[in-house]
Amino acid sequence: TRFRPVFKGIANFATVQNPTEGRTYGNLKDEDRIFTNLYSRHDFRLKGALKRGDWYKTKEILLKGHEWILQEVKTSGLRGRGTCKDREIMRGDPHKLVEGCLVAGRAMNASAGEFYNEASNLQEAINEAYAAGLIGKNACGSGYDFDIYIHRGAGAYICGEETALIESLEGKQGKPRLKPPFPADIGLFGCPTTVANVETVAVAPTICGSWFARFGREKNSGTKLFCISGHVNNPCTVEEEMSIPLKELIERHCGGVRGGWDNLLAIIPGGSSVPVIPKHICDDVLMDFDALRDVKSGLGTAAVIVMDKSTDIVxxxxxxxxxxxxxxxxxxxxxxxxxxxxxxxxxxx
The missing domain is CATH 1.10.287 (Helix Hairpins)
Known part of the structure; x- marks a missing residue:
């Protein structure tokens, strides 16, 4: 079983210092990976999840209360994650997501979590968690009640916008609402609502503030799931340290660009809605929020689309x-x- 630095106050974490500007990033060690079943090589069910460290001391986390959880998340420097790789989380690590939903709910003193999309593995994980007393009434024996539901969506892209998603959950056509009011004030069925990405929620039980913050540059901390596709030798979804150089990410985990790095034309670094960056920028740019913003693009969903010189860019x-x-x-x-x-x-x- 892997070592899992949950919110436990382990002494050796106290000596961890924030990363300095002189260090390099990347080459994440296996023991530091949060998502250990991305490729569904192991059992996704509760028995397998427990062996991988899920649901470990979750009761202790809940009993510490919402203010403590919120402070740990703030200390960790966690910033919102994108989509694309969420299918792999729901397929291979659904219990990590269910546990994360419970912890995130406790942080906000919420009474329910709603998943918008059908996933058979996720539903099975929810059923197992209810049967084991991990969620529902008196979740994990903590005295805290929390329910989780799955809603089936029709796959409309626009429902990725938070208010359109809420409209769809309410049984209406999935169209964005005018803001204000914002969902945090008036959301699902008129209740205050937080809309968060699957990866953001799934890491909640695992991140210990000081541990998570030691990965990546300042204000760009943590590990991140990157989805690399397009003209690479081995497209993949991989968890790596935030701020890893884009070139290293592709060459280390994807076998490089098809035809070699010099055959690269351009890359879309964060999903198709962010600006394209040309090769000369790709040579040195880091994969984090601020570095990509500085080159007039963005990390977005961290869905990296690689285009070689055979591409008609227009x-x-x-x-x-x-x-x-x-x-x-x-x-x-x-x-x-x-x-x-x-x-x-x-x-x-």
Whole structure:
């Protein structure tokens, strides 16, 4: 079983200092990985999850109270994670997600968690957690009641927007709401609601503030799931240290760019909605929020799309524009007007 630095106050964590600017990032050790069954090589059910360290001292975490949990998360420097790899978490590590939902709920004194998307493994994990007394009435014997539900979505891209997701959960058409009010004030069925990503919630039981903060640069801390696709030799989803150089991420875990690094044209570093960065920037850029912002792009969902020199970059951007225009059609008038102008420009009209 792997060593799991949960909120335990272990003495040797007290000596960990924040990373300095002179160090390098990447090459995450196996014992530091939070997600240990991304490739579904082991049993995803409760028995297997317990062997991998899930549900370890969860009761102690709950009993420490919401203020303590919130402070630990603040100390960790956790910033919101994106999507894409969520399917792998729900398929291979569903108990980590269920446990994380419980801890996140306790931090907010919430009474229920809602998952918007059907996943058979996740539902089985929820059923097992109820049967074992880990969630529901008196969750983990803590005196805290917390229920978890799954809602089936139809797969609309726009429902990734938090208020559109809430509308869909309420049985309405999934269209964004005007803000304010924000979900934190008036959300699902009029109740205060926090909408969070699967990965963000799933790491909640594992991150100990000082332990998590020692990975990555300042204000870009922790480990991160990266999804690398496109023109690489071995596309994959991998957990790595935040701030790892983009070139090292691709060469270490994907076998490099197809045809070699010099055959690289450009990369979309954070999902198709963030700006493309050319090769000369890819040579040295770090994979974190601030470094990518500084080069006028973004970490986004950390879904890395690699394009070699065989790519027609104008055609690629045009196809992405068509996708977003279709998915967001009539959602926001001002957005569509601006988007149509951008689409015409990319097609040379």
């Amino acid at each position: 055609q690629a951007i045009s196809r992405l524009s068509d996708f977003y225009k279709h998915e967001r059609y009539e959602m926001a008038y001002g957005y569509d007007v601006a988007f149509s102008k951008g689409l015409c420009s990319s097609k040379g009209d």
